[in-house]
Amino acid sequence: MRRVKFSFEGTPTFDGFAHGTEWNGFDNVSVTPEERDRIAAYFETGGDRDTAEALREHPVEANGLVDLSGGYVTTIEPFRAEQITPHMREDLAALSPEWTDTSWGNDTCDSYENDEVGLKVWFDYVLPKHREIEDAKRFTVCTLREHGECEYPAILETEDWSEVVDFLKLQHANAVSPR
Numbered sequence: 001m002r003r004v005k006f007s008f009e010g011t012p013t014f015d016g017f018a019h020g021t022e023w024n025g026f027d028n029v030s031v032t033p034e035e036r037d038r039i040a041a042y043f044e045t046g047g048d049r050d051t052a053e054a055l056r057e058h059p060v061e062a063n064g065l066v067d068l069s070g071g072y073v074t075t076i077e078p079f080r081a082e083q084i085t086p087h088m089r090e091d092l093a094a095l096s097p098e099w100t101d102t103s104w105g106n107d108t109c110d111s112y113e114n115d116e117v118g119l120k121v122w123f124d125y126v127l128p129k130h131r132e133i134e135d136a137k138r139f140t141v142c143t144l145r146e147h148g149e150c151e152y153p154a155i156l157e158t159e160d161w162s163e164v165v166d167f168l169k170l171q172h173a174n175a176v177s178p179r
Contacts, residue, residue: 014039088123096117122139141154
């Protein structure tokens with residue numbers, strides 16, 4: 001299990017541990033007994049005594065956590081840091097030192113661009129349900145226009161990082177900007 005922040009529908013976020021599974025489309029999580037009590041207090045303060053009581057009845061398992069699987073509308077909050085792995089950064093650096101991180105807080109996903117080859121690569125969330133457009137591909141490569149703007153339609157959209165690397169290798173080998 002990995003540490004996560006999660007929320008119930010319309011609540012603030014809470015600390016928990018992701019199981020990596022879903023129930024009825026919602027994320028299965030476990031929490032510490034202290035976090036379970038904090039969540040119960042939140043619901044009780046909001047007037048939902050039934051949910052608060054039900055939460056407090058969940059036992060502490062052998063691993064020291066309280067399992068909230070299979071019955072709550074929980075959604076794991078995505079981490080932007082998961083969009084680009086260290087391996088992906090290493091792959092870009094191996095292609096050229098000209099790849100720069102152009103991620104910006106207001107963008108829905110992270111990006112790198114390279115003026116030398118005139119390309120920008122967008123890195124979206126691993127899980128489609130966390131993406132702004134759920135049926136969008138995880139990786140998008142587009143031609144750069146002025147000031148880091150992309151020209152659309154994109155020239156590559158894929159779920160496979162190796163396809164992106166192969167495409168970028170070709171662009172670097174040609175050393176001709178697609179602009």
